[in-house]
Every structure is written in structure tokens, then in C-alpha cells.
Amino acid sequence: MAVCIAVIAKENYPLYIRSTPTENELKFHYMVHTSLDVVDEKISAMGKALVDQRELYLGLLYPTEDYKVYGYVTNSKVKFVMVVDSSNTALRDNEIRSMFRKLHNSYTDVMCNPFYNPGDRIQSRWALLPVSASSPGPLITW
């Protein structure tokens, strides 16, 4: 369960941001945007160290009082950012990883859509969520 998911283009503009409707959307936009600082830093460190390039999961980007922000970067430098409620201790690293993998799969599906032009903002609010989630709820679940 995440309170916000975001897909960021290689050039760092948002392709898709969706957050729980109960909260201030702008706050999550800012949170995702600021997390790119850490993502950028991690990516550049990755380039330097030439660590296992296939590891796409960046881990916890930074904690705030109320939320935890996780990151993931694809090989084409598209970034996924997920914001999770800090109080939700049930979410372990493994769950986060699998959520990112699902998100990556959904994103791949969007990319496979012949009517989608890579780099365009993803217009459909539900594009990256599974069918079961397509009713407006407080939290984003897979």
C-alpha cells in the first residue's frame, strides 16, 4: 500500500503521479520532486562504482516524519518513486521491491501501447494501476 506513486521521465519531468485523494496532492508532488535529489545522487554513484547494473531498486530515499520515500530506476533512466506511510511497519523491503516490479510491469504495458508516445505524460489516471484498484480508495494497493 502506498500513498503516492510517481513515474518520472529520464529528463526528470513527471510522467505520472497519483496520490491518495484524501490528502493534499501538492504535498506529494513536492515530495516526489525533492526525492529526485537522492535519486540523481544514487544514479551518479552507481555510474561511478559500476555496481551491478541490473539492480534497479534504489531503496529508501529518505525518511520524513510521516512518510517513507522509495525509489527505483529502470535501465532507460525512468524513475519510479513510491511514498509509503511511515506508520505502516508491515511493509518490508521485499514488499516494496515487489510493488516496484509490478509498477515496472504496468509501465512496460503502457509503453507497449502503440498509441502511447514515449515521453508523453500518461494521461489516464488508472494507467499504472491494476484493475482491482480502479475504484477510488484512500490508498494505492496492488
Place this chain on the structure above:
Amino acid sequence: MSPTQWDLPVELCCRPMAFVTLTGLDVVYNAVHRAVWDAFCANRRADRVPISFKVLPGDHEYPKCRPKRTSYEWYIPKGILKTGWMNKHLNLVPALVVVFYELDWDEPQWKEKQSECATRVEIVRQSLQGRNTKVAVVLIQKKTPLPPGEDVIASERAAALCNACELSGKSLFVLPHTDHLVGYIIRLENAFYEHAQTYYYTEIRRVKSHKEFLNKTTHQLLFVRHQFKIAFFSELKQDTQNALKNYRTAYNLVHELRAHETNILEIKTMAGFINYKICRLCFQHNTPLDAIAQFRKHIDLCKKKTGSAELSFEHAAWMSKQFQAFGDLFDEAIKLGLTAIQTQNPGFYYQQAAYYAQERKQLAKSLCNHEASVMYPNPDPLETQTGVLDFYGQRSWRQGILSFDLSDPEKEKVGVLAIQLKERNVAHSEVIITLLSNAVAQFKKYKCPRMKSHLMVQMGEEYYYAKDYTKALKLLDYVMCDYRSEGWWTLLTSILTTALKCSYLMAQLKDYITYSLELLGRASTLKDDQKSRIEKNLINVLMNESPDPEPDCDIFAVKTAQKLWADRISLAGSNIFTIGAQDFVPFVQCKAKFHAPSFHVDVPVEFDIYLKADCPHPIRFSKLCVSFNNQEYNQFCVIEEASKANEVLENLTQGKMCLVPGKTRKLLFKFVAKTEDVGKKIEITSVDLALGNETGRCVVLNWQGGGGDAASSQEALQAARSFKRRPKLPDNEVHWDSIIIQASTMIISRVPNISVHLRHEPPALTNEMYCLVVTVQSHEKTQIRDVKLTAGLKPGQDANLTQKTHVTLHGTELCDESYPALLTDIPVGDLHPGEQLEKMLYVRCGTVGSRMFLVYVSYLINTTTEGKEIVCKCHKDETVTIETVFPFDVAVKFVSTKFEHLERVYADIPFLLMTDLLSASPWALTIVSSELQLAPSMTTVDQLESQVDNVVLQTGESASECFCLRCPSLGNVEGGVATGHYIISWKRTSAMENVPVIRTVITLPHVIVENIPLHVNADLPSFGRVRESLPVKYHLQNKTDFVQDVEISVEPSDAFMFSGLKQIRLRILPGTEQEMLYNFYPLMAGYQQLPSLNINLLRFPNFTNQLLRRFIPTSIFVKPQGRLMDDTSIAAA
């Protein structure tokens, strides 16, 4: 209560140091005492022991010690920690009192002085009654002391003095006032430090001893208090490890206390204090992770302890302070060498502190919104008798009351009201901004540009709430471009909305217009109704009217703003604003596109300006002008309509000057380029679009180059990537995305209407005058003037080619080095329509290889375009690549007179030089003549006549010559002897008579000349006949200056009988010749081996028969016998 009640007390934040007081020093009037005091105070660096010194008079009254409690049974504590306690032990109760006294060991009035000193010590002791404070005496002496043990009087008197003062020997010190004062002082203070440590040790023991009397029910507070005291004394003792341990225990005890609304503040205050101490010590011990973990634990434990709902802003304030204090500690540790990282730096704590400060502001706003008529209670419930609280974290109106029930609800209500009213006066925004700017500074340091921008936005918004619009605007404007460049439109829109409010409230025209332009644009995520409102306001502003106020603005601020706007209207002055579009995303987009990447000078230059508006309603513009790099064209590209101000509102969608939202408008411009600009680039430097008009207010949107704003490059990239099919539009409309900016074009010369032909016979032959016939024919309708021809080697090729290529118009003479490689601007005259002219060019190529030749014909012609007469310069060029080859190959060889190949020639002995000239030219060559120019070292044997005169060689044919030469003896020449030159004069067979003959000089190879001692040549007929005598005469010539002994023998051969000397030994005199005559008688027909002549020179063993064979024939053809014999044989058959 002061507004800074949340600040941690100074005595908590300082580093506790042992407190030692110095008495008996007169630092004002006594220079020696002054020097001693200065030595204690000055240069207290880290290497000195941590003591805080204070000079006090000898009779100073120290705080009274309360009588010792014998039992805790009936004692009920009133609070956790007294507010004065820390200060008392830091600055009031010393660990050691030092009595300074001037006394030398040889003092004559020793007795009196001794008793005076004892009195002084006694006074100090009196004042410290009941305390464990140590006392020490320092004798200031004028003389340098003798080494210990030597001064008998000194040790006696020292013992006596100790006795009189009731001091142990360890507490008596001597301070000789000599040169090494600082050294003595350092030794002294080390000794003081030991005493102080002993004092604090006993204090810790004393506090610990209370523990056993306590019980868990009534003395819970004391557990915390005592633990805190132990920890604090440990710190004073500089035992930080134990201090940390005790603080941790104290922290746990604090949270074990029963919490209730009435004491929650006290618990939190103490927890905050202890947490601060723990974190501070962890950083000091270089275990920052422990500090962070402790702080997290602290926050998690205290976050929910909000306390009274009416005073919930207090909790937020306290939380904010906790984060700020931790940030300060973290930052301080970094300054002392700790390294922080991007994801763990003080910035996060300042940021969180700022959030709590914001929360505090919000809570205060909702809780403290009392009517103006509510008066501050009198008497002030927050006042105490002493002006301070007795215990940390208690309410002033119920100090020391431990009951959880509110004994006096009325009093409580008044107290809460007082706090709320006080809170109303707090400058929250100031607090928030300070915290945010602290955080900004940190994030800047730790490479978090986006976090920094976000915090700056918050600062800007806070300034907006604080009504400091100038600062707000400055900050917002600064970060806007970051969000714009990264394409975060939602965030940009939010910032712009605030910025628009600020600019409205300050009536900043230009800013107001700029933000409006962008909020109406495609980067704005505002809803259409908002956009409509903004557009309406923008039109109002352009018509020199006031806009409607922005929503959610402070009512009073709006009133002020409306006045400002009214002033703006009446204010005459510059009302034209130019705004550069490249820095933001305005609602009008512009693209300029030349119809072609180049235009001929005789056709008009055409380009389109495409405009598209993204605002919700149509908008008129008053002027559009285009600027070029050559400003002379600007005047042709202006659209202007004298529209009256009131027309702007009218919905003239059909009008040319009106932009309909979403529709692309195309405006065609046309001008005639100047002939001077041929070959130059015409560039659109800017496009200016004026909205509004000059009588009202006017905004000039300025696009640099051919349009495009802050977002368009990314959009163009996306459009280029897209393979989406665009729906078909009516003919006169285009898709905005499909328009590609083309902001420059080349002006090129008029298309020539002449033909240039080249006629020649490739390849060229080296050094020949290669003929290139240029034919120019005019196809123009009118006469062309000033026809000029430029021909020759095309520039830009290998520099060596330029030196080895020569061009001339005159083929009758050979050209030399002085001729150029390129003939420029040869005037050819005028040509009438259809007329043709021919020009011959001769090219001489000195080296083989391919060359590019350029033939360039230029002329002038008069034409008319768009009713303008212009003189056009046209040109046409042709290039041709010509290969140059050697006309022929010359091979030279030396052979003996027997036509045998010679490696070397022998002095004075004739040999043959054979030349072989093989034609490599695809065209027939005529060898006009050849000539052999011999070097002086060579002589000819017979006439040197050319044998190949006027020979015509086809491709692959060869012509050979043979010359008989002799080389006189020269002695030994290194590297051989020059032979001379072979000169061939030739031309193409097809060449005309007047074409000069080319002389090709070939340097003949050097030849090695060798002397031989004996030369033998034979005189013999060219053939023999079976059974017919064959006379052979050998001539033996001595070529040396010696008499030669020669052994000659002739070996018989099967094919011959012979007569003559078969073996002989003879002498040949220098320079003479000996003849040997033999008569050979052939026995067999065919090519037969002659009887071989063997010569052996006794002086020259190197002279071998092999060498000999070179000069004399070894075989001869023998014909069969005559016909007579043949007849008989036939008959026999």
C-alpha cells in the same frame, strides 16, 4: 514567560566545567595579582584543563547549604528539577576555593602572617559550612624556591602553616612570581583540577547515597532528579561516559513517570533536556548514529504527548524546538569534523522544526482567535513572585502542586487564556522563515537542489503570509525557473498563483502581467474558470484599469492594493513592458518558418509567422514585428492595426489581429533581399508581439530567434518522436506540432542560364601542354554583361599540386614555374542571347596524379522582381577531375658487346647502353627525336645518332636504342660513374603543329667501373663450317703497368680439332698486346662449344676464367658441310 520560553536554558547547553573560585587576588590594583589572573584566563584552549575560574573576595557568601535531611519518609517532592540547580553548580557553588596569599618563606614577621592566612582560610570555611568544597592555599612568593628538601626553613614553615590552616600538605601551593608564570599556573590548575574531581566524586557519592531512602510511590520525581544530578556531576567531573550512562537512565525514568495533563509539560521539558544532553554527549563521543537513534526514540515517545488541547500549539512549539536543537547539535558536530550525507544532514531536522513551527502557527491561529475585547487577565497569572519558575516545565499558577485534579478550574482558565493571548503575539512567520533558511543552507551544502527549491517556495509562501510580498516574490521568482526547466507544471502553477497574488497586492505591473501570461499558458494546470478570470484581469490591466483582486487574499491587504492600482492608473509614464518569452511559458506561442532554407536573390524571400494562443478566450494583438540580423528588412515585416482600446474586448474572431484559442494563425511575410546579401544568411533575431496598445498599457512579448519558449524545445523533441497520425485539417490550417522553426535562410545568387562545356582528351601527360576547350553559351533572354572566366586548379587541394600545375591561355609556348595554377577573372566580354564562345586553356601538370579543375563563369544580368529592378550576378561552375600519367616509361640497361647483362663495366672496354622507351599513354605519341648527352667520364665508340626520330608509338609499343660506349680508366670511383642524360623530345601525335615539343630528360643511372689487369678479345668469324678451317686470333692486352706473366692453355673440345699453342707461358709488357693465333677445325655442326682458353695470371690470382668468358666467345655456330656432300647423301638415299 518570555517568548523564548521554548529555548533550552543556557546552563543546559553549555559544556559543564569544574567551578573553582580564586580569592585573595586584587586584580584591579595589584599588578602581580592581575598577571596571575590573566595567566589563568588567557589562552584557555583545548589542551588546558576544563575549569571555569572566578575571582571572588575572600569573604564572599556562597549559597547556603540546606540542612541535611535525615529521612525522606514524609518528604514529597514538588517537581523534578529546580530551575536554579544547574546554574548553582556551574557558577555559584565551587568545587574548590583557592586562597591566594603573599608570603615568602623568609618572611620576618612569619607568625603574624601565618595567623592572618589561617584566618582567611577560616573565613572561607565558615562560608562553605556544610558543603564538601575543598579549600587550597597558594602562597605568592617573590623568590624562586630552592629544590625540595634543600630549604629546611621552607619545609618547617610549610608544615606549620598547614597545621595552622588545617590543610593537608597537598592543598598548599607555592607560586613564585618569576619569569615562568604560565608554566607554574598550568601546574597549579592541574592540581586544582584534581581537587575539583575529588569534590565532584564525593558529590556523586552523596547523591547516590540518598537513593536507598526513596520509595517508588511518592518519590518517583526524585529518582529522575537524582539520576540527572549524578549525570550532571559526572559531566562536571568530565566523566562523559558515566554521564551519558546516567542521563540514559534518567531518560528512561522520566518516561516512567505517571503523565497527566497537568504535568505533561514538565515531563516533556525534562525529557527534552535529558535528550539534549544524551545527543550532545553522543556527538561528542563521535557516535552520531547513537545520537540520531536516541533522538528518533525521543520523538516517537513524545510525539503523541500533546497535553491540553487548548494549548496544543505549545506541543508543536516544543516539538519544533526539539528538532531545531538537534539540528544545531548536528551542525555543531559537523563543524568539529563529523561528515554528514545527503540523506542524513541537519537540514532535515531544521525542515521538520519548520513544519512544527508551521503547525504551531496553524494551531495558534485557530485556538487564539479571541475577540479583540478579550482582555489580558489581571493580575497576570503567568507572573511569579521571583519572576522565574521554581521547577522546569511547571505552570506558574500552580507551582509545586502535584495533584492531577485541577483544584481551581477558574484559575486554570485564566492561565490558559493568558498563554493563548501571549501566543497571539508571537511572530510565527519569523520563526518559520529562520528555520527554513537554516534548512536551505544545509541542503545547499548536501547537494539537494530540489529540496532547497522546495524550502525556498515555503519561505516565499511564509513571507506572503507575513505580508512581506517583496521578499516573497523575490524567493518565488528565483525558484520558479527550476520547476519550469524540469517541467513540473503542477508545482509551477502553484508557485505562480502565489506569485500572482503577491504582485497583485503590491500592484507590480510587470510581474503581474508576466505571471498572468504564464498562468494562462499551456504550462498552467489551472482550471478554465480560473484562466478566464485571469485573462479578464489581464485585459483590464492592458486597458489601464484595475484588475479584480485575487481570491483568498487578506481583506486589508486587498484594500491597500486597490489603492495602489488606482494610483498606477493615474500615473503617467512608461507603460510598455517588454517580456522575453524564452524564460517562461507564455500563453501565446510563436514559430517562424522561412519557406525554404535558401532563396535566390531574384525571388522574394517568404516566411510565415505562426501564432497560437492557449488562453480560454480570443485575444487581440496590436502589433507584430519581426527583426532580422540585417535591420534593413525589419521595416517590411510589421503588421500593425490601429485598434482602439475598447476594441480589444470585442470578439472579432475573423479579424487578422485576433488569436483564437487552440487555432494556429499563419501570417505570411514577403520581402526582396538585397543583392549585397548574396551568400549571406538572413536570420530572424526576434519576433515581437504587442498586446494592448500604447495609449493604455502595452506588453511586448519578445521571442528570440524564430520563437520558442522555456517549454518548447522539449515539446518539439516529443513531437519529433511521435508517430501519431494527425487528423486531417482544412487546407489553410496546420498542426502546431508539425511546424518546425526555421529562423534563418541563405540568400543565394540567381540561377544561371548559360551552359558551360569542357572538351579535352584525358588523361593528361606529364609536362605536356594539356588542352582544355571551354565553351560558354548563353541561354538568357537578354544580353549578359561582363562575362568573366576563372579557370584552373580548384583551390583547396594539396599545396604541392599548386606548385606543380600551371595554367595559361597560350598553348604555343611551354609555360614555366612563373605561371599561376588558377587564372582568375579573365574578361570574356558580353554575350547576346544564344551566343556561344570558346576559350582554349592549356594546363601543364608537372606531377602525376589526379587534379580537380574548376571552370567558373560569372556574368551580370538585369532582372525585375516584385517590380524592382535589380542587377544580378550569376555564375556557373564546372569542375572536372583530370588524371595525369607518365607518357612513357624509359628503361636503361648496360650490356656487354656480347649483349650479356653487365653488373659493372670494365675500364676502357667497350660496352652497350640500351634504352627502352615504352609508351604508357592511351594516345599515340610521336617521338620527335632523342638525344644522349654523355657525362664527361664517358666516351662514345661510334656516332651518337638518334635511332628513333619521328617514331610514332601506340599504347604499349616501345622504341629501343643502343649506343656503344666506353669508359676510360678513372681509378676507383665510389658509387659509380655518371653516365649522362637521355633526352626525349615528344608530343602527342594528334597535337597541332604549333604545340611545342616537350623535352623529357631522363638521368641515366650511374655505373660501376672496374679495372682489369688483362683484356682478351677474340677475332673470329661469325660462324664456322664443318671441316673447314676456322682461324681464331686472341688479343691479350696488358692493362697494367707491370710486366705480366701469363700462363695460357687451351683445353680440347670434342667438336674441334685445333692447331696452335696448346700450353704456353709468356710475358706481356705493360701496355702492349700479345696475339695468339689458333686454327680451329670444326668436326660437328650446330651450336658448339669452342675449345676453352684458360689464362692464369701469376700476379693476379683473382683474374679467373669466369671473368675471361665475358670477353671472349665460348661457342660458335658451325654450319654443316657444303651442298656437294648433300647431293651424294640424297643419291645414296
